[in-house]
Amino acid sequence: MMALQHAWYENKKWVWLFLPLSILFFCISSVRRALYKLGVLASDKPNAFIIIVGNITVGGNGKTPTVIAIAEHLMQKGYRCGVLSRGYGGSQTSFPHFVSAADEPSLVGDEPKLMQHRLSCPVVIDPKRARGAKFLVDAYQCDVIICDDGLQHYALERDFEIVVMDGRGLGNAKLLPMGPLRELPSRLKEVDVVLFNGQPNAALTIAEDKLATMVLEPNQWVNVNTGEKCATLPVIDDQVATAIAGIGDPNRFFITLSKMGISCDKTIAFPDHYAYQLKDIPKGMVLMTEKDAVKCSSFAHDNCWYLQVSGNISANIYQLIDNKLKLLQQQV
Numbered sequence: 020m021m022a023l024q025h026a027w028y029e030n031k032k033w034v035w036l037f038l039p040l041s042i043l044f045f046c047i048s049s050v051r052r053a054l055y056k057l058g059v060l061a062s063d064k065p066n067a068f069i070i071i072v073g074n075i076t077v078g079g080n081g082k083t084p085t086v087i088a089i090a091e092h093l094m095q096k097g098y099r100c101g102v103l104s105r106g107y108g109g110s111q112t113s114f115p116h117f118v119s120a121a122d123e124p125s126l127v128g129d130e131p132k133l134m135q136h137r138l139s140c141p142v143v144i145d146p147k148r149a150r151g152a153k154f155l156v157d158a159y160q161c162d163v164i165i166c167d168d169g170l171q172h173y174a175l176e177r178d179f180e181i182v183v184m185d186g187r188g189l190g191n192a193k194l195l196p197m198g199p200l201r202e203l204p205s206r207l208k209e210v211d212v213v214l215f216n217g218q219p220n221a222a223l224t225i226a227e228d229k230l231a232t233m234v235l236e237p238n239q240w241v242n243v244n245t246g247e248k249c250a251t252l253p254v255i256d257d258q259v260a261t262a263i264a265g266i267g268d269p270n271r272f273f274i275t276l277s278k279m280g281i282s283c284d285k286t287i288a289f290p291d292h293y294a295y296q297l298k299d300i301p302k303g304m305v306l307m308t309e310k311d312a313v314k315c316s317s318f319a320h321d322n323c324w325y326l327q328v329s330g331n332i333s334a335n336i337y338q339l340i341d342n343k344l345k346l347l348q349q350q351v
Contacts, residue, residue, distance in 0.1 A: 021290055024078065027190040027199045034197045041197040048171070048202065055173040063149040064176035065156040067101075068163045068344055071177045073170025075206050076199040079267025079291050080185040081216030083130045083310070084235060084330035086167045087137050092337050093163050094140060098344075101161035103151045104131045105168060106144030108292040115145040115154040124314045129292060130167060132313045148175035163344075170210075171201055179343055180210040181336070183233075185268060188220035211343075212336050231336040237279065238327045243312045243319035252281070252304070252324060259303035261285045265293035265311050272308050275326070281306070 026034050054060040070089065072082050090100045106116070109128035116127065124132040127144055135142045141159045145151025148169050155161040166172075170180065190199045207213055207225065214231045239248050262283040264272040269288035276283060283306065289299070295311065297318045305323040307315065312325035 023196070024199070027193075028187055030191050034191065034193065037196045041194045044195050052171075052173060060174070062174050062176050063153075065149075065153045065164075067152065067156050067161055068179070068347065069152065069175065069177040070163065070165045070179045070181065070340065071170050071175075072165060072181045072183060073168050074183050075170065075202045075204070076184070076187075076189060077195065077201060078199065080183050080187070081214075081233060081235070081330065082167055082183045083133060084328065085181065085183050085214060085216075085233060085332065086165050087134060088233075088330040088332050089337075089340070090138055090140055090165055093165075093340070096341070098163045099159070099161050100140040100163045100165060101155035101159055102131075102134050102138065102140060102142045103148060103155060103164055103166045103169075104128065104134070104142065104144050105146050105148075106131055107168075108294070109144065111144060114147065115143050115151045117158075118142040118144060123317075125294070129310050129314055133310055134167065136313065148172045178347065179212075179340060181212045181214055182207060182210045183214045183216060184220065184223075185216040185271070186218060186220060187268065188222055212339060214332065214336060216330075229339075231333045233333070234331045235275070235328045236331050237275070238329055240324045241309075241312070241327055242321070243307070243316055243323040243325055244321050252306075254304075258322075259284045259301075260306060261287065261301040261303060262306045263287045263289065263299070263301075263311060264308055265289035265291060265295070265314075266308055267291045272326075275328075276306065 055062055072085050074080060086102060090102060093100050106128040109126050111126050118127045118131045118135040131142055131144050141155060143151050143155055148166060152164050152175055155164050189204055192198060192204060194200045212229050212231050213225045214233055216233050239250055240252055241248050260283045262273055262276055273286045295314045300319060307325050309325045309327055
């Protein structure tokens, strides 16, 4: 899978072997969306403001820190927020499922577990988003629901759509499996905001009134095993330091470390949502993302640290959300 992803962003010609499958994917996805628009396939929406934080490409690019930042903003405004996720990578089979502090990432998925750890609002997983959203309203009286992913899950109607992108842009701009696209690039014109994790991609033309940016800012280092927190790493002379990352773009984490002036003897990239085992953790100092840490906490040694980051999002995205919320409230 990683070889195919590299081919998408390196414009390899052999991806044309998948052309028949991409045509089939386009036909199925287009017909499916049309059936939802026509009402042939049922869609639903509970009595809450629904925000979708998704993307039109496969792979991680910053949706989770976006969800956390928006949830924190709206909770400060007094809204009763809930977060809804599919629970990708988890083994849970009974839905909807409230993510508790006792749940293991292997049960609920790494990203829902991370969000449960960082947020004070309820986090629920359910592959059927409309059902999960209704549960958040009925059980927790949420008036705003933020969906981590789900842009293409049209069974859940929505009030506000955010597409998150990073510097990789659209890759070769081809649909799955020839390229990374879940939908055509024209979909970007329909959403409320296109949020770039980092600098906007110069190859894409996005209307200024729907363009926003996010910078992932390091907060502190946290010991995976003990929970100890510190602003700078407790460096020991001549120790070997290894950085590991199992996220959508591992190189982004390694570049962050370099910008912080941290030199690692070795970097190891794992697939997104990788299920870590004890054998994957090197000896010596190990540096990882928070998403990795939630899966390594039960077997990490005392010199494993994760970098806690926060998404610093440009203020215009909050203003757009606040304005639409106020407008809908006035119409009630």
